[in-house]
Amino acid sequence: xxxxxxxxxxxxxxxxxxxxxxxxxxxxxxxxxxxxxxxxxxxxxxxxxxxxxxxxxxxxxxxxxxxxxxxxxxxx
Amino acid sequence: xxxxxxxxxxxxxxxxxxxxxxxxxxxxxxxxxxxxxxxxxxxxxxxxxxxxxxxxxxxxxxxxxxxxxxxxxxxxxxxxxxxxxxxxxxxxxxxxxxxxxxxxxxxxxxxxxxxxxxxxxxxxxxxxxxxxxxxxxxxxxxxxxxxxxxxxxxxxxxxxxxxxxxxxxxxxxxxxxxxxxxxxxxxxxxxxxxxxxxxxxxxxxxxxxxxxxxxxxxxxxxxxxxxxxxxxxxxxxxxxxxxxxxxxxxxxxxxxxxxxxxxxxxxxxxxxxxxxxxxxxxxxxxxxxxxxxxxxxxxxxxxxxxxxxxxxxxxxxxxxxxxxxxxxxxxxxxxxxxxxxxxxxxxxxxxxxxxxxxxxxxxxxxxxxxxxxxxxxxxxxxxxxxxxxxxxxxxxxxxxxxxxxxxxxx
Numbered sequence: 001x002x003x004x005x006x007x008x009x010x011x012x013x014x015x016x017x018x019x020x021x022x023x024x025x026x027x028x029x030x031x032x033x034x035x036x037x038x039x040x041x042x043x044x045x046x047x048x049x050x051x052x053x054x055x056x057x058x059x060x061x062x063x064x065x066x067x068x069x070x071x072x073x074x075x076x
Numbered sequence: 077x078x079x080x081x082x083x084x085x086x087x088x089x090x091x092x093x094x095x096x097x098x099x100x101x102x103x104x105x106x107x108x109x110x111x112x113x114x115x116x117x118x119x120x121x122x123x124x125x126x127x128x129x130x131x132x133x134x135x136x137x138x139x140x141x142x143x144x145x146x147x148x149x150x151x152x153x154x155x156x157x158x159x160x161x162x163x164x165x166x167x168x169x170x171x172x173x174x175x176x177x178x179x180x181x182x183x184x185x186x187x188x189x190x191x192x193x194x195x196x197x198x199x200x201x202x203x204x205x206x207x208x209x210x211x212x213x214x215x216x217x218x219x220x221x222x223x224x225x226x227x228x229x230x231x232x233x234x235x236x237x238x239x240x241x242x243x244x245x246x247x248x249x250x251x252x253x254x255x256x257x258x259x260x261x262x263x264x265x266x267x268x269x270x271x272x273x274x275x276x277x278x279x280x281x282x283x284x285x286x287x288x289x290x291x292x293x294x295x296x297x298x299x300x301x302x303x304x305x306x307x308x309x310x311x312x313x314x315x316x317x318x319x320x321x322x323x324x325x326x327x328x329x330x331x332x333x334x335x336x337x338x339x340x341x342x343x344x345x346x347x348x349x350x351x352x353x354x355x356x357x358x359x360x361x362x363x364x365x366x367x368x369x370x371x372x373x374x375x376x377x378x379x380x381x382x383x384x385x386x387x388x389x390x391x392x393x394x395x396x397x398x399x400x401x402x403x404x405x406x407x408x409x410x411x412x413x414x415x416x417x418x419x420x421x422x423x424x425x426x427x428x429x430x431x432x433x434x435x436x437x438x439x440x441x442x443x444x445x446x447x448x449x450x451x452x453x454x455x456x457x458x459x460x461x462x463x464x465x466x467x468x469x470x471x472x473x474x475x476x477x478x479x480x481x482x483x484x485x486x
Contacts, residue, residue: 022231022424023271024273024424025424034419034420035419038271041271042265042269042271045138045140045269046138051135052135052139052140052270053131053132054130054131054132054134054135054140054145054230055131056129056130056131056145058230058231058270058424058425059140059141059230059231059232059270061140070132071132
């Protein structure tokens with residue numbers, strides 16, 4: 001059982017489905033504390049719903065599906 | 077590989093020194109796809125451009141770092157290196173290995189990767205060069221089964237690194253290996269899950285000689301030092317003098333604060349410890365005669381960075397002296413206070429040095445709960461490299477001459 005309720009996690013997941021986010025920007029958009037967003041993202045990653053996606057120098061978080069979509073785009 | 081096929085690479089095999097081209101060729105004998113690496117390299121030299129691109133989903137389950145994605149722009153022409161990811165493996169503290177451990181890691185890499193490594197990166201991790209996306213997870217699983225873990229990459233805590241410390245060095249004032257291990261184990265989450273504005277590096281040096289260049293290369297440098305007096309063995313001072321060491325010229329005159337006096341008649345040294353800046357020069361020249369004091373701990377410096385292109389910064393002294401005893405609670409509390417402030421206030425890709433410059437040292441000290449202190453000087457030496465004119469140089473005694481003489485006398 002995670003620290004956060006399903007509704008909050010869902011709100012984060014919906015945003016993550018839009019694009020890869022740095023948790024800093026995501027926290028600003030969602031008007032939440034960055035530390036909370038970090039923790040929720042870690043929970044979502046552990047649950048297999050979210051994944052890290054790297055631009056090469058920076059790691060972002062997004063949904064698993066979006067990460068795969070980004071990867072497919074890269075392969076062209 | 078024929079020299080006609082890759083003329084530019086062939087040029088890099090000339091000379092008596094080892095060549096990375098020769099090593100890649102040897103690898104290609106076992107793994108034919110490595111010929112594509114040579115092909116791409118030759119093309120890069122011809123066109124004077126890199127054909128690598130990086131990024132993507134290249135990690136293992138639950139980790140956000142430790143793998144640096146590399147893809148080839150020439151995937152059709154060089155399919156053997158279409159995916160050529162780097163795996164960063166957490167090195168043991170002080171870079172101590174058994175030959176068995178090295179054989180194990182090499183065997184794993186031959187199985188899942190290219191078999192190529194350039195060993196230690198600038199942070200110190202073991203760098204394994206070139207594998208495919210499907211091989212990442214099985215490679216990680218086998219590494220983990222044999223006691224290895226991935227290191228840090230991206231906007232995370234990078235693998236802490238330390239000098240060999242008390243394991244190999246008589247000058248170590250702190251147990252660098254234990255501190256490095258303790259920080260690595262405590263901060264696994266910070267190491268593997270990148271959530272910060274940018275990278276953050278710990279480096280731990282046993283003494284102010286700073287063999288890991290922590291002051292210049294890490295955001296948080298822990299440098300062993302001592303609070304009391306340098307220990308002098310006057311008998312050994314005499315032996316050095318009698319063996320021909322120019323104590324006045326090589327030690328006294330080179331002391332940056334001129335806190336050493338030498339009595340040439342008695343062949344004795346006197347040190348004004350209140351003016352000593354722990355530069356280690358005298359101890360390095362006369363290691364048998366002078367030793368660091370007994371009240372030992374560390375100076376904590378922050379904000380160092382040495383990026384590849386621009387913007388190197390030497391770190392600031394933040395805590396002049398901190399006791400270093402397990403479980404290093406004070407050290408951990410300080411680093412966590414720094415992360416809290418940096419994570420909350422740092423801009424995207426802003427290192428700690430840049431944040432301190434932007435908000436000011438006063439605001440930074442207040443945020444991390446450290447009192448201002450006159451010893452929190454910035455840039456004790458702005459440039460770590462000294463350039464001497466020829467006329468400044470005095471002829472130096474050959475140390476081998478002294479050691480051989482001393483050995484004969486024993």
